[in-house]
Amino acid sequence: MQHPLVKEILLSKEEIETRVKELGKEVSDYYKSQQVKDNTVILVGLLKGCVPFMAKFIENFDYQCQTEYMKVSSYEGTTQSTGKVNVLLDLGVSIEEKTVLLVEDIIDTGLTVQYVKEYLLARKPKDVKIIALVDKPEGRKVEVNLDWCGFSIPNKFVVGCGLDYDERLRNLPYIAVCDTDKLDDWKW
Ligand code: IMP
Numbered sequence: 001m002q003h004p005l006v007k008e009i010l011l012s013k014e015e016i017e018t019r020v021k022e023l024g025k026e027v028s029d030y031y032k033s034q035q036v037k038d039n040t041v042i043l044v045g046l047l048k049g050c051v052p053f054m055a056k057f058i059e060n061f062d063y064q065c066q067t068e069y070m071k072v073s074s075y076e077g078t079t080q081s082t083g084k085v086n087v088l089l090d091l092g093v094s095i096e097e098k099t100v101l102l103v104e105d106i107i108d109t110g111l112t113v114q115y116v117k118e119y120l121l122a123r124k125p126k127d128v129k130i131i132a133l134v135d136k137p138e139g140r141k142v143e144v145n146l147d148w149c150g151f152s153i154p155n156k157f158v159v160g161c162g163l164d165y166d167e168r169l170r171n172l173p174y175i176a177v178c179d180t181d182k183l184d185d186w187k188w
Contacts, residue, residue: 002176003169006179007176010153011151011174011175013173016161016175020133027148040064040099041064042068042098044069044070044103050104054067066093069089073088085116095125099126100128101131102129104133106158107132107136108140109142111141113130132146134158136156157177159176161174
């Protein structure tokens with residue numbers, strides 16, 4: 001049964017899985033064609049939203065890799081980005097001279113990923129690329145060079161497959177437009 005806060009399912013579990021499989025092949029083919037230090041790509045997932053995407057992606061990523069995670073803050077219980085980013089969990093390894101792939105759930109204004117990319121570049125990696133499961137290009141406030149993207153969607157607030165509203169709904173197996181009219185006086 002559909003969650004009562006769901007207005008419309010945009011992407012089914014099956015569509016997401018098929019696309020992530022394609023991305024896994026495309027991205028691993030790319031790294032196979034490159035000179036990669038220690039033949040290892042460091043995947044840096046942005047918590048918490050990356051978890052379902054990262055789990056599906058690494059199963060389909062046919063190239064040697066290490067997984068690292070960072071946690072940064074942006075939205076806090078609202079559907080609007082504040083643009084203020086704080087690092088809450090830092091990388092556990094040096095990425096100097098390494099090939100890095102930043103794994104993000106969704107890109108909206110671009111402010112989070114812009115900040116994190118600059119933060120990573122300051123640690124002198126050989127290369128940083130960005131992959132996101134979902135892109136909302138109409139929401140952009142800063143330009144982002146998105147190297148790979150699962151889906152482009154309209155500028156609506158979505159939940160599921162790692163995407164939350166107020167820390168809930170990350171576990172929905174699909175990506176859906178959230179019924180924001182219901183949120184103000186919603187009782188969890
Ligand atoms: P940006 O900094 O505006 O690009 O937003 C990036 C972060 O905002 C993502 O990592 C998500 O945590 C959150 N976000 C942006 N759009 C949505 C959405 O539609 N649903 C849930 N979270 C979102």
